[in-house]
Amino acid sequence: MHASAAERLLHHYRSTARTLPWRAPPGAPRTDPYRVWLSEVMLQQTTVATVTPRFLRFVERWPTIEALAEASDEEILAEWAGLGYYARARNLIACARAVAERGSFPTSEAELRQLPGLGPYTAAAIAAIGFGKDSVPVDTNVERVVARVFALSSKQQVPVAAKGWWPKGQSGDFAQALMDLGATICRPKAPRCNDCPLQADCRAAALNTPEVFPARVAKKERPHRFGLAWWSRRGDAVWLVRRPPRGLLGGMAALPGPEWTAERHAANPLAVARHGFTHFTLDLLLIARSEPVGEGWWQPIPELAEAGLPTLYRRAVEAGLAAEQEPRLAA
Ligand code: SF4
Structure with missing residues (x-):
C-alpha cells in the first residue's frame, strides 16, 4: 500500500470532515478526552443521528467527568434512557468515578483498558483522538474500508493490515478520516468508489467487487423470551419500580414483574410490548393488577418522560395506555 494513499485520505478528510459535537476539526487542538470517551461509549451500537442530541444534553448537564462522577446513578440512568444497552450506562458511571478518583x-x-467498560477499540480511540498516541482504533467503518482496500476476506486480518498502513503521528485524524469515509463513501452497500480518494490503491475496487469485503458472518436467529409486567393505575398515575442494580436494564425504572423466561405465559394480557435486545427478542405481557406490587412510586402519566424509562418499558406503558382507551373508543 502506498503511503500516498494515506496522505490522499488525510487531504480529503481536511476538506470534508463531518462536523460532530465531540470532534475537533482537522488541524485544531485535540478534543477533551472526556468528550471523546463519552461519544465513543454512546456510539457503541447507536447511530450518530441518535447520539448527537443526547451527547449535547449530557455535556450541557455534566460538562466535566468530575461533574458526571458526582451525579447519582438514577440521574445518569434517566438521562441515558432510550439509548439502550444499559450495561454501557452502568460502566459509564463506574468509569467516570474511577477517572475522577485518580484525577x-x-x-x-x-x-x-483498565478502566470499567473500556474495550480495545474505545481505549485505542481515546488514546489516538484524545491524546494523539499512535493507537489504531478499528470500528466497523474502519474495518470495512481496510478490508476493501487490502481485499481481505476475513475480518481477523484487518488489525494487522491497519497497523501496517496507519501513519505515525496522525493517528487520531487518520482514524476519523477512515470513519468518515466508511460512513459516507465506502458504505456497506453501493460504495461510491468514483468519489473515493483511495480508489487508485484499492484492491477491492480493482476487482470490481467491493461489497464482498469483508465476508459477512451469517447471523444466528435470535431466541424469543417472554415476561409479565404488572399494570396498576391510580388516577392519572402508573405504578413503577426500580429494577435490581445488576442484570439487564439494571437500576432502570420499570413496570414490576417476575423474571423473563423462555416459555410464553398462559395469561390474557391487557397489551403486549415487543422489544429486540442484542441476544433475544422479548414479548412483555401487561397484566392489570388492582394493587401495586413491590417497592415503587406512582408516576404521573403527564410526567412519564422524567421517569427515565428504557425503551422496552416506555413501549409497554404506551401499549397499556392505548389498550385502556380501546373499550371506550369501541363504545
Ligand atoms: S475505492 Fe471503493 S471499495 Fe475501495 S475504499 Fe474507496 S469506496 Fe471503498
Whole structure:
C-alpha cells in the first residue's frame, strides 16, 4: 500500500470532515478526552443521528467527568434512557468515578483498558483522538474500508493490515478520516468508489467487487423470551419500580414483574410490548393488577418522560395506555 494513499485520505478528510459535537476539526487542538470517551461509549451500537442530541444534553448537564462522577446513578440512568444497552450506562458511571478518583484519564492505551467498560477499540480511540498516541482504533467503518482496500476476506486480518498502513503521528485524524469515509463513501452497500480518494490503491475496487469485503458472518436467529409486567393505575398515575442494580436494564425504572423466561405465559394480557435486545427478542405481557406490587412510586402519566424509562418499558406503558382507551373508543 502506498503511503500516498494515506496522505490522499488525510487531504480529503481536511476538506470534508463531518462536523460532530465531540470532534475537533482537522488541524485544531485535540478534543477533551472526556468528550471523546463519552461519544465513543454512546456510539457503541447507536447511530450518530441518535447520539448527537443526547451527547449535547449530557455535556450541557455534566460538562466535566468530575461533574458526571458526582451525579447519582438514577440521574445518569434517566438521562441515558432510550439509548439502550444499559450495561454501557452502568460502566459509564463506574468509569467516570474511577477517572475522577485518580484525577484524570490515563493517556496510554494499556492503562485506559483498565478502566470499567473500556474495550480495545474505545481505549485505542481515546488514546489516538484524545491524546494523539499512535493507537489504531478499528470500528466497523474502519474495518470495512481496510478490508476493501487490502481485499481481505476475513475480518481477523484487518488489525494487522491497519497497523501496517496507519501513519505515525496522525493517528487520531487518520482514524476519523477512515470513519468518515466508511460512513459516507465506502458504505456497506453501493460504495461510491468514483468519489473515493483511495480508489487508485484499492484492491477491492480493482476487482470490481467491493461489497464482498469483508465476508459477512451469517447471523444466528435470535431466541424469543417472554415476561409479565404488572399494570396498576391510580388516577392519572402508573405504578413503577426500580429494577435490581445488576442484570439487564439494571437500576432502570420499570413496570414490576417476575423474571423473563423462555416459555410464553398462559395469561390474557391487557397489551403486549415487543422489544429486540442484542441476544433475544422479548414479548412483555401487561397484566392489570388492582394493587401495586413491590417497592415503587406512582408516576404521573403527564410526567412519564422524567421517569427515565428504557425503551422496552416506555413501549409497554404506551401499549397499556392505548389498550385502556380501546373499550371506550369501541363504545
Ligand atoms: S475505492 Fe471503493 S471499495 Fe475501495 S475504499 Fe474507496 S469506496 Fe471503498
